[in-house]
Amino acid sequence: MSGDNFGMQTAAGHLTVPAESKEPYAADVLAQLHEDAAQVVARYPQKRSALLPLLHLVQSVDGYVTGRGIDFCAEVLDLTTAEVSGVATFYTQYKRHPNGEYTVGVCTNTLCAIMGGDQIWDEVSEHLGIGHDETTPDGKITLERVECNAACDYAPVVMANWEFFDNQTPESTKQLVDDLREGKDVRPTRGPARVCTFKQVSRTLAGFSDGLADQGVGAGPASLEGLRLANERGWTAPDGKGGEQPKDEHQPQATSNETAPGRSDSTDSPANEPDEKPGEGSVAPATLFDADDKGDGKDAK
Known part of the structure; x- marks a missing residue:
């Protein structure tokens, strides 16, 4: 074309x-x-x-x-x-007018914006002389303001043909677009060793392997921090069977003089034994149990 x-x-x-x-x-x-x-x-x-x-x-x-x-x-x-x-015309990855060899998307959603995404957008847009969904006259770069790059733990994030460039600054992003326009091999922060062209990526999205799927790091340390802590502290997901979960030694535990919410701190008047009889302004014992309690149900009418 x-x-x-x-x-x-x-x-x-x-x-x-x-x-x-x-x-x-x-x-x-x-x-x-x-x-x-x-x-x-x-x-x-x-x-x-x-x-x-x-x-x-x-x-x-x-x-x-x-x-x-x-x-x-x-x-x-x-x-x-x-x-x-x-x-x-519904999906933004499909272009109905000539697209650049590289689509550069600057995230300006909430977290990236407050971390500098808006400034990156302003400076790169001025540097290239184009606005949203516009392409440089040489056909190299199409610039997009992206709603979210789904990499908030590395904000502010820029993508080039949907490859991640994490923790960006206006200077690093301007260098990125300059390198792409000059035909240099540019390596993303994560993923394959180089950024492929828009046409090459489109073929991959069509379902034809480019052989790069196993290159590079998929998830960096910031994305895996929660998993590291869970492994370190022995945290596991609920088993769905109501079983008691392992106690977390890092969480404060109740001491002998602390009471559970909703229970009396007096040994003379347990919470499930009201001082007043039903009908005299108190609550019947049965109503103090939820549906899963194993009470005898004699007081439930």
Whole structure:
């Protein structure tokens, strides 16, 4: 696809979609698309369920969801073009105009924002000269303001083609986009050893392995701190059978002169033996037990 229209906008503010968006695929490209699509469709009992990965497959070829890509998906899955377009315009990972080689998403949700995400966004946007969902004239970077990158323990977080860059600053993020534009190999904080291009990632999302799944660290120390403490202190999840859980030696325990909530501290007047008889302003003993108590029930009427 031509890069001549990257960053161009109409008076209404919509990015220009190139005319070749509707041009037919070359015969060899179309043949490969059909071969790949057949593998994807075969994974599903109903072929219409393959629409999401097929849209990613189209993006892996065209760099965004083109008009011809819409037609292709509709033909393969026996759907209308309106049905395909409705899905393609609903999810933000599908682009309906030319996307950059790298999508850089800056999280500005609550935690990242107060940790510096808003400042990162402002400085990187000014540095690149583009706003949300706009692409640099060279077609390298599409900048997005992201609602949440699901990595709050490393805030502020930036993603490049959905790979994590943790604990970022305005300076480190500007260096990141500069390196990507210069074609340098950029290593994420976690995950594979390099950031793949938008087209390469789209093919992976379509269901074709890139061989990078086992590279790098999946969860860093901050994400695993709760697990470390649980292992260190012997904490386990409830067994669901009402069994008593191991006591935590780090939690304060009641001493002999402390009483449980709702119980009297007097040995002469236990909480389940009221001083007054039922009917004289007191509560009948049976009402002091919940439904799981094993009382004899004689006082329950």
